[in-house]
Amino acid sequence: MHTPVAIIGAGPSGLLLGQLLHRAGIPNVILERQTPDYVLSRIRAGVLEQGMVELLRKAGVHERMDAEGLVHDGFELALSGRRVHIDLKGLTGGKTVMIYGQTEVTRDLMAAREAAGATTVYQASNVQIHDPKGERPWLTYEHNGETHRLDCDYIAGCDGFHGVARQSIPxxxxxxxxxxxxxxxxxxxxxxxxxxxxxxxxxxERGFALCSMRSPTRTRYYVQVDAEEKVEDWSDDRFWNELKARLPQDLASKLVTGPSIEKSIAPLRSFVVEPMQYGKLFLVGDAAHIVPPTGAKGLNLAASDVSTLFDILVKVYQEGRTDLLQRYSEICLRRVWKAERFSWWMTSMLHRFPGADAFSERITATELDYFVSAEAGRQTIAENYVGLPYEPVDTQPEEALHVTSQCA
Structure with missing residues (x-):
């Protein structure tokens, strides 16, 4: 079997890339190691940047998001009891974010792909990448007890941090x-x-906490815990009591508690691989970079990678612009590192670090106070939170430097 674009991974980034390519008339095949139900069981991000919202509309999978998603004009910082409002819309010239769970994004993309009749092979095991630097790369995989070969022009590795795509690069x-x-x-x-x-x-002083949501009736809450903590040691009552202790009194007093549907502990890391391509293999999303979730950038960075790769492939197949293929990594990494910086900054400002001395704690508190007390500081936070602009793929390098310097 041959396809122009082979995509490894049927998470939101792989499905989004596949949907965009399909609508542009570029056939593609997705290989996924897990079952559809397993993919949908992953509880992940829920804050979508405006750029990702517009990309989902471009992909034609926006109807349920627009009907059920919650548009947020801002968010709050609770700083040891003091509440500061970050007016996203007012500080960014009208930009907002959308609260819509990653599971729902994935569900919408799955439905669109099925309706389009595009090929997704679930439970494709032992996926291997062959000759990614050659003229005709190809994949092998096992499905239903048989080994299959998939020839292609390009490979998109959308298979996450532990996937085969990055591991296939020397x-x-x-x-x-x-x-x-x-x-x-x-x-x-x-x-x-x-x-x-x-x-x-x-x-x-007890640590970071986040009050998030998935809908007007479903909430997602987090508290910072030591890296060695075990989820089984945290009863629902213990969690709710700890969350209340970290919130301002007026919020804690109206917190509605209830039995948890899902409970888990996520480690935090910052990770980037350079370059994000190897021959005709392109790394997308978590396969190339991880951010701590504090800045709500993980899923959104994957979407910007998808947008860049899609725009390049459209230029390749519609205009013969193969010269743009080598620009994928540099374009993506400019935005990746800015998101890494913002996520690192938010994490450093809002968490308690074990062993931090009194001087470091005072510096952190002063830095945060400096940013939130001035409109210019709040604007910087807001611009990064709603998401920096996507860079056009055919911008000349010197023009790109000017564009990114305006967004830094």
């Missing part, structure tokens, strides 16, 4: 940058009304 051909944080996020999902109409990021 170690001496890439460089990795990583920081592992000494804490994690304990999160629960509950069918309870949100404690606040906007997200609340809270810093407290």
């Amino acid at each position: 170690a001496d051909a890439i460089k990795t940058f990583e920081r592992v944080y000494p804490f994690g996020w304990l999160g629960i999902l509950a069918d309870t009304p949100p404690v606040n109409e906007e997200l609340v990021y809270a810093t407290h």
Whole structure:
């Protein structure tokens, strides 16, 4: 079997790329190791940048998102009891974010792909990449007890941090940058009304907390915990009590608690691999970079990678612009590193670091106060939170430097 574009991974990035390519008349095949039900069981991000919202509309999978998603004009920072509103819409010239769960994005993309009759092979095991630097790369995989071969022009590795795509690149051909944080996020999902109409990021001497939501009746809450903590040691009552202790009193007093639907601990890390391509293999999303979730950038960065790769492939197939293929990594990495910086900054400002001395704690508190007390500081936070602009793929390098400097 041959396809112009082979996509590894049927998460939101792989499905979104496949949907965009299909609508542009570029056939593609997706290989996914897990079952559809397993993919939909992943509880992940729920804050979509305006750029990703517009990309989903471009892909034609926006109807349910527009009907059920919650448009947020801002969010709150709770700084040891003091509440500061970040007016996203007012500070960015009208930009907003959308609260719509990753699971729902994936569900919409799955439905669109099925309706289009595009090929997705679920439970494709032992996927292997062959000759990615050659003229005709190809994949092998096992399905229903048989080995299959898939020839293609290009390969998109949308298979996550632990996937085969990045592991198929020789170690001496890439460089990795990583920081592992000494804490994690304990999160629960509950069918309870949100404690606040906007997200609340809270810093407290006991540690960080986040009040998020999936809908007007379903909430997602997090508290910072030590990296060695076990989820089984946290009863629902213990979680709710700890969350209340870290919130301002007026919020804690109206927090509605209830049994958790899902409970898990996520480690935090910053990770980037350079370059994000190897021959005709392109790394997309978590396969190339990880951010701590504090800045709500993980899924959104994957979407911007998808947008860049899609725009390049359209130019290749419609205009013969193969010269743009080598620009994928540099274009993506400019935006990736800015999102990494913002996520690192939010994480550093709002969390308690074990062993931090009194001077470091005062500097952190002063830095945060400096940003939130001035409109220019709040504007910087807002511009990064709603998402920096996507860079056009045919912009000349010197023009790109000018564009990115305006957004820094």
